[in-house]
Amino acid sequence: MILQLFMRASRVQKKRAILTIAAIAWGTLALLLLLAFGEGLGISLQNAWAGMGTDIAVIWPGETTKPWKGMPAGRPIRPRIADIQTIRLRVQGLTGVSGEITSWRTTLTHGDKTVTGRVKGVSTVWGQLRNQIPVSGGRFLNPLDDAQRRRVIFLGNTVAENIFGSDDPVGKTLLVDQVPYTVIGVMIEKMQFGAYSGMDADHAVIPIRTFHAQYGRDRLGNIVLKTENPVHMRAKLAEVAAVLSSKYGFDPADERVLGTWDTVETGKIRNNILLGIKIFLSVIGVLTLTVGGIGVANIMYAVVKERTREIGVKMALGARSQWITGPIVLEGLTYTLLGGVLGLVMATALILLMSLLPTGDSMALQALGKPTLSPSIAATAAGVLGIIGLLAGYFPARRAASVDPAETLRYE
Amino acid sequence: MKSDNPTQTNGAVIHMDGIRKTYDTGKIKVEALKGVNLDVKDGEFVAIIGPSGSGKSTLMNLIGCLDTPTGGTYRLSGELVAGLRKEQLAAIRNRRVGFVFQNFNLLPQITSYENVEMPLLFGGVSRRKRKQRVEELLERVGLGERMHHKPTELSGGQMQRVAVARALAMNPDILLADEPTGNLDSSSGGDIMELFQELWEGGRTMLVITHDAALAKRAPRQVEIRDGLVVRDNTNGSPDLMSDSIIQSTD
Numbered sequence: 001m002i003l004q005l006f007m008r009a010s011r012v013q014k015k016r017a018i019l020t021i022a023a024i025a026w027g028t029l030a031l032l033l034l035l036a037f038g039e040g041l042g043i044s045l046q047n048a049w050a051g052m053g054t055d056i057a058v059i060w061p062g063e064t065t066k067p068w069k070g071m072p073a074g075r076p077i078r079p080r081i082a083d084i085q086t087i088r089l090r091v092q093g094l095t096g097v098s099g100e101i102t103s104w105r106t107t108l109t110h111g112d113k114t115v116t117g118r119v120k121g122v123s124t125v126w127g128q129l130r131n132q133i134p135v136s137g138g139r140f141l142n143p144l145d146d147a148q149r150r151r152v153i154f155l156g157n158t159v160a161e162n163i164f165g166s167d168d169p170v171g172k173t174l175l176v177d178q179v180p181y182t183v184i185g186v187m188i189e190k191m192q193f194g195a196y197s198g199m200d201a202d203h204a205v206i207p208i209r210t211f212h213a214q215y216g217r218d219r220l221g222n223i224v225l226k227t228e229n230p231v232h233m234r235a236k237l238a239e240v241a242a243v244l245s246s247k248y249g250f251d252p253a254d255e256r257v258l259g260t261w262d263t264v265e266t267g268k269i270r271n272n273i274l275l276g277i278k279i280f281l282s283v284i285g286v287l288t289l290t291v292g293g294i295g296v297a298n299i300m301y302a303v304v305k306e307r308t309r310e311i312g313v314k315m316a317l318g319a320r321s322q323w324i325t326g327p328i329v330l331e332g333l334t335y336t337l338l339g340g341v342l343g344l345v346m347a348t349a350l351i352l353l354m355s356l357l358p359t360g361d362s363m364a365l366q367a368l369g370k371p372t373l374s375p376s377i378a379a380t381a382a383g384v385l386g387i388i389g390l391l392a393g394y395f396p397a398r399r400a401a402s403v404d405p406a407e408t409l410r411y412e
Numbered sequence: 413m414k415s416d417n418p419t420q421t422n423g424a425v426i427h428m429d430g431i432r433k434t435y436d437t438g439k440i441k442v443e444a445l446k447g448v449n450l451d452v453k454d455g456e457f458v459a460i461i462g463p464s465g466s467g468k469s470t471l472m473n474l475i476g477c478l479d480t481p482t483g484g485t486y487r488l489s490g491e492l493v494a495g496l497r498k499e500q501l502a503a504i505r506n507r508r509v510g511f512v513f514q515n516f517n518l519l520p521q522i523t524s525y526e527n528v529e530m531p532l533l534f535g536g537v538s539r540r541k542r543k544q545r546v547e548e549l550l551e552r553v554g555l556g557e558r559m560h561h562k563p564t565e566l567s568g569g570q571m572q573r574v575a576v577a578r579a580l581a582m583n584p585d586i587l588l589a590d591e592p593t594g595n596l597d598s599s600s601g602g603d604i605m606e607l608f609q610e611l612w613e614g615g616r617t618m619l620v621i622t623h624d625a626a627l628a629k630r631a632p633r634q635v636e637i638r639d640g641l642v643v644r645d646n647t648n649g650s651p652d653l654m655s656d657s658i659i660q661s662t663d
Contacts, residue, residue, distance in 0.1 A: 309517070310519055312517075313517045313518075313519060314530065314534070315478075315502065315505070316476070316478055316505060316511050316517070317505065317506065317511075317530055317531045317534060317578070318502050318503060318504075318505040318506020318507065318531055318534045318535065318582070319502060319506075319530075319534045320499050320502045320503075320534065321498065321499070321502075323534055404479075405478045405479075406470075406473040406478040406479040409478070409513060409517060410469065
C-alpha cells in the first residue's frame with residue numbers, strides 16, 4: 001500500500017519524492033548518529049571517571065592559614081596512620097576510609113630488570129575505593145597482609161608489563177628498594193581520567209603498615225574516603241575535618257588545611273556538561289530532521305495542488321473532511337517514516353561499522369567512545385519523526401480541506 | 413421564527429426564496445444571483461436555460477449544496493440549508509443529490525467501478541452491498557463490460573454514462589446535471605438524454621442546465637435565467653421563446 005501511494009504521488013514528482021525521502025533519511029541519520037555519539041561519549045566518560053573511583057573524595061593535608069586557639073597560622077597538619085582508625089570509629093556512614101603514603105622514587109627489581117616507580121602504602125579498603133580490580137589469578141591486599149605487615153605487593157598493569165613483560169608476575173619475587181616482596185596481583189587495564197598522583201597503571205601498592213615498617217614514615221600523604229550515600233559527602237567531609245581538627249588543633253573552617261577533591265561534586269558538574277552536549281547534539285539533529293520535514297510538507301502541498309480537482313470531486317460526492325485530510329496526513333507520515341526507517345538502517349550499519357574500527361592506543365578515540373544506539377535514543381528518534389511527519393501532513397491536509405468544491409468544479 | 417415545517421414549502425422538494433449569491437473577489441463584487449425564486453416539486457423535470465454568465469451554474473451549485481447562498485432562504489425537502497455545518501452539507505451531497513458535470517469529472521487514475529463506488533464508500537455502505545450496487549448501476553447504463561476500464565480508455569459518451577451511474581449510486585432524490593451533453597457528439601448526447609428520460613419516468617427529480625434545444629424541449633418545464641434572475645418559467649414550454657433564448661445563449 002505504501003508503494004502504491006508512493007508510485008501514485010511520484011508519477012508526477014518522482015525526483016522530488018526521492019529527494020524528500022533522502023532528506024528525511026539524512027536527517028534521521030544525523031539525529032541518530034549525534035545522539036549515539038553523545039551516548040557513547042557519556043558512557044566512556046563515566047567509565048573513565050569511574051576508573052579512579054566512584055563518588056569518592058580525596059583529602060590532602062596542608063598548612064593552616066588561620067590562627068587557632070593561640071596557635072599561629074602556617075603550621076603543617078600531618079595526620080598519622082592511626083588517625084584512619086579514629087575517623088573510622090567517629091564518623092558513621094562511610095563505606096570506607098583509607099590512608100595513603102607515597103614513596104615517589106622507588107627502585108623495583110626483578111632479576112636483572114630494574115625500574116624506578118611509585119610505591120604506595122594503603123589500607124586494604126583502598127582497593128575497593130579506588131577501583132583496583134585484580135587480573136584473575138591474583139588478588140588485592142587483604143586485612144591480614146596489613147595486620148601482619150606482610151611483604152606483598154600489588155602492581156599496576158604498566159609497571160607489571162615493564163618488569164615482567166608477558167610473564168605472569170603473580171607469585172614472583174620483586175625487590176622494593178632491595179627488600180623482597182611477593183607479587184600477589186596485577187590490576188586489570190582500565191580507563192582512567194581522574195588522577196591526583198599519576199595513573200594507577202604506573203604504581204605499585206603495599207600494605208600501609210608494611211610501608212611504615214620499611215620506610216619509617218607515618219604521616220599520610222592522602223586520605224581517600226567514600227560515603228554510603230553520595231548525597232551525604234559534604235556533611236561527612238565536615239565531620240572528618242572536625243575529627244582531625246580536635247586532634248591537631250586547627251580551625252575546621254580553614255579550607256586550606258585539608259585540600260579536598262569531592263568527586264561527587266565534580267561529577268555533578270561533569271554530568272551537567274555532558275547533558276549540555278547531548279542537548280546541543282539533539283537540537284542539531286532535530287533541526288536537520290526538521291528541514292526534511294519541511295520538504296515533506298512541501299511535496300504534500302504540491303500533491304494537494306495537483307489533486308485539487310480530485311478533492312473537489314470527492315467533496316461533491318459527499319466526502320466528509322476526514323476522507324479528504326486522512327490520505328494526505330497518512331501520505332506525509334508515510335514519506336517521513338519511510339525516510340526514517342532508511343535513516344535508521346543506515347545509522348545502525350554505520351554504528352556497527354564504527355564499532356569494528358580499532359581505537360588502538362589513541363586516548364582521544366577511547367575518550368570519544370563507541371557511538372551507542374540505546375532504546376531511549378530509538379524512542380526519541382521515533383517520537384521526533386512521528387511529530388514531524390504528522391505536522392508535515394497536517395498543514396497540507398488543512399489546505400486540502402479548505403478547497404472550495406464549487407470553485408474547483410467550475411467548467412474550465 | 414425559523415421553522416422546518418414542510419408545509420411552508422408547498423410540497424416542493426426545492427424551495428428557493430429571494431436567493432442571492434455574491435462573489436467577493438476583493439476588488440470587485442460580482443452578483444451572480446440577484447434574488448431567485450424557484451420551487452421544484454418532487455418528480456419534476458426542469459431544464460434551466462440562459463446565456464453564459466447568467467448564473468445558471470451558480471444556481472446549480474446552490475441547489476446541490478456545493479455552495480451556500482449569501483442571501484435568501486433555501487429549503488431542501490423542507491429543511492433549511494443555511495446554518496448547516498460542513499459535514500451535514502457533505503451528507504446531503506452524498507445522499508440527496510447526484511451531480512453530472514459537462515466535463516464528467518471522473519477520477520482518471522481509477523477504474524469505472526471504483527469511480528462509481530466512491531459515493532458508496534463515503535456513505536459508509538458495506539463492501540458486499542457496494543459491489544452489488546456498482547455492478548447493477550454499470551449494467552443499467554450499459555457499461556457492464558467496461559467495469560474495470562479506466563476513464564481514459566472510454567469514449568466521451570461512455571464516460572458520461574459512468575458519471576451518471578456514479579450520480580445515482582446513493583439513490584438520490586434529485587439529479588443535477590450541468591451541460592451533460594456539452595462535451596458529447598449528438599449520438600452520445602442522445603443516449604444520455606434517453607437515459608435522463610428513463611430516470612425521470614422512474615420518478616426522480618431532474619434539473620438539467622443545457623444549451624441543447626432538443627434536451628431542453630424534453631423537459632416539461634423550462635426556467636430561463638438572465639443576469640441572475642429568473643426571467644421565464646414555462647411549465648409546458650413555448651417553443652418560440654425557447655428557441656429564441658437558445659440562439660442567444662449559444663453565440
